[in-house]
Amino acid sequence: MAMTSLPSLPLLPLLLFAIAANVALGATIVKTLPGFEGELPFTLETGYVSVDDSELFYYFIESQSNPKEDPIMLWYSGGPGCSAFNGLIFEIGPLAFNITDYEGGVPSLQYYPYSWSKSTSILFVDAPVGTGFSYSKTQAGWYTSDTKSAWQTYQFLRKWLIEHPQYLKLQLFIGVDSYSGISGSIVVQNIVEGNEAGVVPRLNLKGYILGCPRIDATINDNSKLIFSHRIGLVSDDIYEAAKKYCNGSYDDVTTSEPKCYEAIKVYDRLIKDINKYDTLEPKCTWASPNQEEDMSRRALEETSSDDFILSPPKIPDMWCHNFNYAMSYWWANDRSVQEALGVRLGIVDNWERCNKSLQYTLDVSSVLDYHKNLSKMGLQVLVYNGDHDLTIPCTGTQKWVKALNLTIVNDWRPWIVDGQIAGYTIKYSESGYRLTYASVLGAGHSPQEYKRRVCYEMFNRFIHYYPI
Incomplete structure (x- = not known):
């Protein structure tokens, strides 16, 4: 896909001024939100950026520390089709739902102190088109x-930064999780290629952050059996039989390999009732897209009410991780909320946390070669996994990281938060490229939902160049 250069440098200041004037009219500075008591204790801007035929909605939270010098990070969620609202409210942002005192109506929000915005400005975008608002x-x-979404997200970022020139000089990070590891990796490569081609303005890319990322389909899918054996879901005999008859390839097995096929069928039965997002939690109904489902578009239909289960006060004996997901639907679909956020009313009638009906083509199965190329750049990289994630297991992530053939500078060791082991980490370096891998102890998919405070400490150390 060909890149489109901006006008020549002498015209750039006029262009920046003109677009900045337009965004001042289109963007919304949100001071209060339904469900939150008083004014927000941070700067929140929302709005849309036009890219091709798409209108991409964003939430921007300015750094709560030193926004004139702190880095800025683009963040979007996986799926594909999960709203960046996930990141803002459940993972890395300064807000959280009050799930213990809910009595109906618009759910209440509370300030969450361990936000990544403590030291970094975060630009949350609903990408790809059809996601969120x-x-x-x-x-x-x-x-x-995958490729078109990555290109549109790159164009969104460039346009947003042109519209907000005060952030252009700051260090820039790209952050994604889950399936967006695919498109997010391409976004980083697009930035590198744009900078090398002299596209203006130059983006001050410092590094990228990948949470439980899908990077290579074959490595990821084959790692699930290995991971299941390691944590005791599969016996030694069953695992050895699969290794023997499948030759290390456990995905898309057919009856043409009868012994391998039978071994995998046994494995599938063993994990059928395991929660793939967190093997330690009960298996519940998840309001999230299934990568293998038919992804034909349903005109932005709301997820069926059958996808929800009762809230915690009604089922005190069995709490499921997605109880609070239901609150996001009640909150984001409320008209007063949408008015406060500056949403264009009546266009997205039914907001979905994760839209299953995207007309989305999975056209990239691996971005490992992108990372091999990026490892030649002087970038700072953080990759992390929950150690109870069976959706994108840590075994697969560690395997593709090893495939980069980087030099180990700090070998496998525990990392500590509040005097306790928070996970394990290893650091690599090669010609100015530095990659830190961290596991998050007891966390599922995505880790920052399960261990929010711990992941804040991990991010804070990384962004300030402290050892994790």
Whole structure:
């Protein structure tokens, strides 16, 4: 896909001024939100950026420390189709739902002190188009893919920074989790190539952050059996039989390999009732997209009410991790909330936390080669996994990291928060490229939902160049 250069440098200040004036009219500075008592104790801006036929919605939270000097990070969630609201409210942002005192109506919000915005400005974007409050102005615009979404997200970032020139000089990080490890890796490569080609303005890319990322489909899918054996879900005999008859390839097995096929069928039965997002939690109904489901578009339908289970006060004996997900639907679909956020009313009638109906083509199965290329750049990289995640297991992540053939500078060791082991970490370096891998003890998919405070400490150390 060809890149489009901006006007020549002498015209750039006029362009920046003109666009900045427009965004001042279109963006919304949100001072209060329904469900939150008083004014927000941080700066929140929301709005849309036009990219091709798409109108991409964003939430921008300015650093609560030193926004004139602190880094800025683009963040979007996986799925594909999960709203960046996930990151803001459940993972890394300064807000959380009050799930213990809910009595109906608009759910209440409370300030969460261990936010990544303590030291970094965060630009949350609903990407790809069809995610959250993002939408297309044309029928053709709804169709997207890994590569197209990555290109549109890159263009979104460039346009947003042009519209907010005060952040252009700051260090820039790209942050994604889960399936967006695919498109997010391509976004980073797009930035590198744009800078090398002299596209203006130059983006001050410092590094990227990948949480439980999907990077290579084959490595990831084959790692699930290995991980299941390591944590005791599969016996030694069953594992050895699978290794013997499948030759290390456990995905897309057919009856043409009868012994391998039978071994995998046994494995599938063993884990059928395990929660793949966190092997320690009960298996519940998840309001999230299934990567293998038919992804034909359903005109932004709301997820069926059958996808929800009762809130904690009604089922005190069995809490499921997605109880609070239901609150996001009640909150984001409330008209007063949408008015406060500056959402264009009536376009996305039914907001979904994760939209299952994207017309999305999975056109990239591996971005490992992208990372091999990026490892030649002087970038700072953080990769992390929950150690009870069976969706994107840590075994697969560690395998693709090893495939980069980097030099170990700090070997495998525990990292500590509040005097306790928070996980294990290893650090690599090669010609100015530095990659830190960290596991998060007791966490599922995505780790920052399960161990929010611990992941804040991990991020804070990384962003300030302290050892994790």
